[in-house]
Amino acid sequence: DGSYPMQREGAAFVAGCFQGAPGMFVFGGRATADRRLLSDLWFLQASPQDVLAAPNSRGCIYPFSYYHLHGIFQFFTYGVIFPIGYFVGRHAVNSPVRRPLHMILQLFGVALAICGFSFGVHSVRAPSWLHFKHAHAIIGIITFILTIIQFLMGLLGALILSRQPSNVQRLSGSSHQGSQEGFTQDRWGGAGAWRIIHRILGSIILTLGLVNISLGVFLAVLPSPVWIVWYIYMGVLVIILVSMEIIPLVCRRNIGSGGSFKPKDIRVDPKGTSQSSLKYSEEPTQEQSSIVIPAPRRSFGHVPSSHSSTFDNSVYRNGGGNNGNILDDMAPLVSNQRQPRPGDVSASASLPENNRHNTREYPISTRKRNRPGESGDVGHYVGYSPEHEQQM
Structure with a gap:
């Protein structure tokens, strides 16, 4: 009409x-x-x-689409900001900026989530009992509630469980001296049940957010290139996050079972009392309690003189309780100053073996006599008692 x-x-x-x-x-x-x-x-x-000829009485009712704004805000929240914050808080444990960076990212993500949720609620024109009948709406409201709970738990951990002091003993490898240094260890992230709940809840929120973005792409009836880009991006993101969770578990399992990742057990000797501490010094020092005295050198080409004044007793001393010069064993030794030992034989003869309990030291003389007073010990060999001495 x-x-x-x-x-x-x-x-x-x-x-x-x-x-x-x-x-x-x-x-x-x-x-x-x-x-x-x-x-x-x-x-x-x-x-x-x-x-085309009809007059344009007014423009569009809404200059932009709240549906699209809802999708854009939630994509940056659960697809970009929260994954980066999860990675920083979960895996960047040795980074000095871990705590402030994680807090900044999560606070910014929560602000974007509130804005995106508001745009989504405003874009719904149907009654709530009709709207919350499909998976995207149900998962969306659950994810938003969990996000607010996680935000409050994060604030609780930052305020109460932020930093706890602890004393840790540190050993200086160069001086082998132990020292107690009190320092504040960063225990951010909480401990016990709070830490477990915080991590599990963050993983659940991140998973629900990625699933709901995929459902939103279907509902928005976006072009095929948008679908392709999103699913490629989500696949790469899921692979990275799952890999970062599996790799630490494998490393800890190998360490516990003694695999290739097991660190070597290095025992530090701060006082230098064990033999392994000798690797830090070129030669033994007087502070070391256990010292191994090397055996004297053998010399078969020359037999020293039998006179007691010709022996150098400052190098190898017998017992007597005097250990003042016990470290002189590292001094150079001259062959003609060697002290005779039981069982030695000269290079000019071979004698039958005679094993005895009390090994005593007897001076020997050369074949050529130097003084007339030495005729009583002619031809005596080292290592034999007087009853086994043989005349030349």
């Missing part, structure tokens, strides 16, 4: 034919003027030329 329907929003549209003419059926909706519900049915028919 040439009239136009009242300007409305939320009406139902369907294409059809009326009296053999194609057109569009319009039913119901809400009037934009007084916000009342409408129940009228209209059949709209027009040619493209009439549509």
Whole structure:
């Protein structure tokens, strides 16, 4: 009849034919003027030329789409900000900026999540009992509630379980001296049940966020390139996060079973009392309690003189309780100053073996006598008692 329907929003549209003419059926909706519900049915028919020639009385009701804003904010929240914050807080344990960076990222992500949730609620025109019947809406509200709970738990951990002092003993390898140094160890992240709940809840929120973004891509009926880019990005992100969780578990298992990742057990001797501490010094010192005296050198080509004044007793001393010069064993030794030992034989003869308990030291003389007073010990060999002495 040439009239136009009242300007409305939320009406139902369907294409059809009326009296053999194609057109569009319009039913119901809400009037934009007084916000009342409408129940009228209209059949709209027009040619493209009439549509282009129609006057433009007003613009679009909404200059932008809240659906799209909701999707953009939630993508950056659960697809970019929260994964980076999770990686920093979970795996960057040795980084000095771990705590402040994790807090900044998570606070910024929570702010974006609140904005995105607000845009999503505002974009819904249907009643709540009709909207919360599909998976995207249900998962979205659950994820947002868990995000707020995780935010409050993070604040609790930052305020109460932030830093705890502890004394740790540190050993200086160069001086082998132990020292107690009190320092503040960063225990951010809490301990016990709080730490476990915080980590598990963060993993659940991140998983639900990625799943809900994928469902939102379906509901928004976006172009195929957007779908392809998103699923490639999500696949790479999931692989990285899962790998960063598996690698530490494998390393700890190998360490516990004595595998290749097991560190070597290095025992530090701060006082230098063990033999292993000799590797830090070029030669033994007087502070070391256990000293191994090397055996005297053998010399078969020359037999020293039997006179007691010709021996150098300052190098190798017998017992007597005097250990004042016991470290002189490292001094150079001259062959003609060697002290005779039981069992020695000269290079000019071979004697039968005689094993005895009390080994005593007897001076020997050379074949050539130097003084007449030495005729009593002619031809005596080292290592034998007087009853076994043989005359030359």
